[in-house]
Structures are given as structure tokens and as C-alpha cells.
Amino acid sequence: MVGPLGTVVHQIIPNFYSGDASSLAALHLQRLLRCLGHAGEIFALEVAPGMTSLVKPVSLLRALADDWVLYHHGIASPLSGRILHLRCRRGVVYHNITPARWYPRSPLRESLVAGRAQLKAMADHLDVAIADSRFNAQELIANGYQNVHVVPLFVEPERFGVDQADPATLTQLRRGGTTILSVGRIMPHKRFEDVLCLHAELLRLRPGARLVIAGEYQPGDAYFRSLRKAARGLKNVEFLGKVSHPELVAAYRAASLYVSMSEHEGFGVPLIEAMAAGVPIMAFGAGAVRETMNDSGVVFSEKQFAFLAELASELIAPSALRKAVLRAQQRRLQAFSASRVLPCLRSAIPPRRSTRRAVRNRRRVALIVQRYGEVLGGAEIHARQVANRLSRKWEITVLTTCSRDHLRWDNDFPAGSHREQRVEVQRFPCQRPRDLRSFNMLSRTLFDRPTDYGEEQRWLAEQGPYVPDLFRHLDKHRDDFEAFIFFTYLYTSTVWGVPLVGGRAILVPTAHDEPPLRFGVYQEVFALPSVLLCNTPEERELIHRRFPRHARTRLAGVGIDTSPGTPSRFRKRFHLTLPYLMYVGRIESGKGIPELLRCYAELRRCVAEPPELVLAGAGSMRIDQRGVRYIGPISERDKLDGIAGAFAVVVPSRYESLSLLALEAFSQATPVLANGESEVLKGQVDRSRAGFTYRDPGSFVRGYRQIDAERRVLGRRGLAYARRHSWKRVLEVYDEELTRIARDHR
């Protein structure tokens, strides 16, 4: 059934919004599908504001005959009719439908019954059916589905660690001792009234016990009002309403016991979340609960509340029972990891059959980078240098965007293929510009608190670049290449691209200690490649600290050309007569320019004959300060000439994985004055002994004076250090790693 080309797997879902279990399931499924080598997007009928970067309107779905479309089915949706008319391979992902008997007089009843009728109507038309539990699979089979697979949901335990909890909520909920927790939308089938009954009994045994119910409710809903009324007669009952992920983690982490009284569950996501948070579980064995728990926790068959309160009391106390239950839950949790679920999905949607026999040239390598060509950016220049030099031995194809500017992702270059010397460059258009304002707002929100997978994916999508054609190309032509070199861990081109090729990828992470590096969404980027080629020992150490399960690492770095520049040419061209400090790079706050300007103002105040400060590079910052010359973007030749003639080169960024600028300064025997907040820059300066670091205006001035005192010695040391970074050594590393991948995957 699986054709030789095209394994794009799209998903369609009625509604997509933050905090929704089905929406998160679709994102998780997309992640697993990428790990199986399937590109594809998510489309929805209704997309919550703010999610449009992650999910497209379903009207934009264009599935080719060889593509798959998976439909997430729940209550009645027009998508169940639409999928029947798609001319491609089709499947359903079934999350179960709550039985209509729980909603006899609700408007929801019709949608529930219609959803079940739609489920049956699709059975004869779909190629595959995926259920997240055997319980759901049985219902699919009863409805006439044949190719049915169970692909459980999964959870990332590290997202339920105490470090992921909202501190304020945690402190508030931990006050007062014993806390019973129940999680779920306030709906009749969840039987929260039974949780209240249990709490009433438990209060007799533990008068200080508190009941916390976390889940969305509608204030005017009759069921919720009845619960609130019942709760008024009890002590210590708290309805948290809809909570964010950090608040939810705080609730789990504050809980002594998790209780489920639900009488219908198709899977029971809160159960595995409680397992991940290390909370003992007591659950009524309805629907798929017994299957999900599988003899871990305590599953009961009758709601005898006095008995259950005694049982709860024993589970709350530090008893042998509690220990045994927690141990069993930890073992059970392993079944709900991405690595355990992946083989289940593989059997449902098999990976594409390899066509590697058709590869004529076994030395083809794809290099994937977010921007390429005449663009500013250390990683992008690095990628270009590597591509040009590797092309002497390997057939290099660069897969990149049409953008020159990473802030907006405008399509500045034409799409399509062209040659730059020996390198073939294929450009794909960015289909959405970056909305910098909303992206910065989102960043400010997420960088200061724990985040969930959906939020991180949204941040990633908003950052961009959004190039679906690149992923489709990567998916379709995967076997035309021997190996893949990805540059920069940060962007979607790498995060969504690496899983498509897995072990045939080399990643040059160019990682530095910046807020997104703590996002769990990057775990796979650092784990899946064959090797991570680091630029410095500091970068390697950082990766090891942040991603303990990372792939093999190796130091590669870049080579440095030590041919001298011509300072007089640069001085003449830019009319420079005084000594000058020089910075070359993007002129933006993220590069530490505001701090540099403050340091420079202090230098002018303290030094009798201060040098000028020359800033070169593209940027949008307005610079109007005495002694500062902004000369705009310059050529490579001007850059080397300028660096060669500078009194010192300043490197103000605190986020560096290598700093080409520092190495280029060393190569021109020019000392460096670098931001000591960057571990990498500090390492480069310490190893080379060819400059100084600063952390504030005072140390900036001291550094300047020290350079003034021993400038010649520093220059000599820098040159010696640069000579140790030869391209020959760097290319040997790339060559060995490419050969290894070619050998291992042949």
C-alpha cells in the first residue's frame, strides 16, 4: 500500500485550542510521525487565536493522492463528511465519545449521538483506524473498522517535575497538609459528586483534608451549580477552573492522592499525568481506566465511600501500600513514553519503503540552514564556508529559504534551484512572515515560566521559518542523499527537519545559553542526529548539562584564514583617522549593543584620548552617540581590513556558541575585548590569552587599558591561536562523520 514517493501525513481536527487534550494529542502525533519520517501539517475547522502559526484552516488542505490524512474524531463534526471525499489515503484517530445517556436534556446529546453515527458511516471508507486504547479500538471494530491499531497517548515525565510547577499555586495548595486532587472538565460523566462524597467521608478521618478539583467549568452550567451547592456543605473544597500547565503541575505536586470517579474514560490522560507527578492514584474502573492503570495504582469496582475514605487515608499516609502503589505506577508510566508508542504508530502508518538502490551518486549531501548566501549571521556564514569547502569532495545541495532577514522571513531571493560555484542551492519560500511584535510578546510570556509542549511548539512556529515545501522536499528526496548537515538548533528548519532523517543527520547546533534552550521541544533535536559537531568545549559542556540524553558530540569548530587584511584601505574608505574599536555583526539588542554603548560612554569619560567605536552590520537600532560610527553592512574584504586595523575588536553578545568575529580578530593579530557573561567568549579569551573580558562599564575600561599596555603581545598570541584552527582539521572531522553515516546506513 505504501508508495515509493510521498509519505506526507496531514491531520485534520475540528477545533484546535490551547490546553485541549485532542489538540495536544494531534501535536504529539505529529511529533511521532516526524520521527517516522513523515512530514505533514495540522488543519482545523476552528483555530483559537494565537494558534494560527501552528495550525492551518482546513480549507487550505491540499492532499495529494499519495498523502495520508488522519481525522481526529470525537463528537459530530462536518470533517467526518469531508474526509470521505478526499482523494488520498485516509484514516481516523478515535478519542472516544462520551455516551449520550449522561446528557439526556442537554444540547450536547445530539452531537454525541451524531458523532457515533458518523463513526460508523466512515468505517467502510477509511484505510486505517487508530485508537488510543484497546477500549476505543474495540468500539471501532464493533463499528466495522478493520485495519485498527492501538497507539496510546504519551506523557513526558520531565514536564511534571516540581521545577515545572507554578510556585505561587504550589505554595498555596501545599498550605494545610493533605490534599486530594481530581482533574477533568466539570461534566456529569466525570461524577465529581462522588468525589465530594468521598471527601465528606474522608473529613471524618482527616478533618484537615482538602479537596482540589482542577478543570474547566461553565459558571451557569446546571451540573456545576449542583456541585457547588453540594460543596458548600463541606469543608475545604476548591474548584480551580481551567488551569495553565504550570498550575496543573503545581496541583499534582501538591496532591497527596489523585482520585478519579469518572464513569466513562476513553483513555484517562490525568491518570498518566498523576503517575508522572508521582501521586498515588485511586480510580473507579470505568471504560479504559483499568487498561490505562494495568494493575498499578488502586482501581476499585464499587463506590462504597466509607470504605474508599479508609483506603484513601491509608494511601495518603507514608504506608507500605503507598510505596508499592507508587513503584507500580512508575513502572506502568514507562508504557506511555514516546519511544514505546512509536512502534505502535509505525505499524499503523508504515515508513516509506527505501528507494536507496536508485541512488546513483553516493556522495550527495544536503545541508539545511535557515538562510544562505549573502546574509549576515555567524551560523549562516559558517554554513556557507563549510558547504563551499566540503563541495570539493562531496556533492553538496543546500536546502534553504528565500529569506535574507531572519526577523521577518521575507522572500528576498527567488525560489528554485541555482548553482553557487560547486554548490547547488535550492530555495523554498517562507509561507508566513514573522510577526515580530506578537513573537516578542509570546517570548516574554514563556521565557519566565515553565512551559508545556503546545506552547513551545507555538513559539517555535511563530519564530519560523515556515517552509512546508522544504519539509515535503526533504521527505520526498530523503533517499537521494547520503547524509544531512543541519545548521543551528534553534529554527523550525532543524527542529522539524532532523526527525525526518534521524540518524543520517549531523547537527551543528551553534547552541548557547539562551532561554529557548531549556524548552523540552529541543530534546529530540539533540538526541536523534548521528553526531553533534560543537564549536567549543563550552558549547559541548552546555549541551551535556541541558540534554543529558544527547547524541555523540565532537568538537569541529571552524577554520580561520590568517591572510592579513589591509588597514589603510579600510581607513581611507571610511575616513577614519583615530584609533578605533570595532564590532561587526547584527546591530540589535540581542547582540548586546545597548550594553556596549553604555560601556563605551564610560570609556569616553575615563580615557583622555578615547578611540572611536565603529559598528558595522545590518540592524534597525537607532544609534546617535558621540564617538560611535555606524557604517552599515560591509563586505568580507572590508571586514578583514577593518579588523586588521582596529585597536581591538569588541564582542558584546552574551549568546555565542563560537564567535567567528573573535576568531577573525585573532587571525588579524587584533586583541579582543569580549562580554564575559558568555561562557564561550570567556573560554576563547582564556584559551587564546589574546584579550580580556568585561562584565560592566568598569571592567570594560580596565580591559581597554590592559590591551593598551600589552597590545603587541596579545596580537601575537591571537595569531598563534588562530593558526591552530585550520580548515584542514575541521574538514577532516566532517569527512569522517559523513563517511561513517554513509557506511552505517548503506
Next chain:
Amino acid sequence: MKLLGTKFNVPELIARIDGRLRARGLLATHQPRAAPVHDEVPIDPLSFNLHALEEHADTTRPLPLATHRGGLGQLVLAAKWTFRKTCQVFINEALARQRIFNGHVRDSYAQLSADILKLKEEVQTLRASQPRRRAPGKSAKR
């Protein structure tokens, strides 16, 4: 009471808890309430859709009044009820043609679905009457 969990001694745990309940004089006073077990039966889409069309063809009939909102939501509900009571004659007038159209859709669907059911039965009869040439393959794929 039936407890599931293999990592602890279930009979011993039940006995221990029963003992504590007995000491509190509670064992006999609480009646267990086990949830009824329901298997969700498949719903035939053709007949469901026909019933749904029959139920909703008359657009002049009101849906039950309901709201999930508190406070003002209740006021809105009262306003809707008043509107229906006072303006039903205008509602009938505005939706008269829609009601007739829906009736035709319902009747057409009823005739077409009846034809489909009859054809399905005929296909099944024909298939059953044909001699089996070979055993079906292993593949679960249709």
C-alpha cells in the same frame, strides 16, 4: 468491593479496612453503588440521519432553552423565552419556505437511503450465492 492491583495484598487490605469500618460501626450501613456497565452500541448512520432530519425538519419548532453562563446568561434565557412566546407567529412566517424545503430534503433522503439499504442487501445476497474461489488473504486491508 473489588480492588485491582497486583503489587499489594488485596484480600489483606480489604480485611484491614473492613475491620476499621466494623470498629466504627459502619460496615453494614453503607450500601455499595456499582456503576452499571454499558457497551456503546454502534449507531446506524442512515437511520440516525433520517431520524435527525425528521426531528429537525420543522425549523419553526424551538430547541430547548439552555445556557452554560451564569448571571446575565439567565436573563438572556428569559428574554429568549419571552421572544418565542410573543413572536412565534412571525417565526412561522419567516421560516415557512425553509420548513417546506427541509421536508423535501427529509423525504428525498428517506427514499435514497432506502434504495441504498435495498442495494446493499442485494449485493450481500449475490456475494453469498457466488462460490468462494479461494480463501481470503492475510491482509487486514480491504
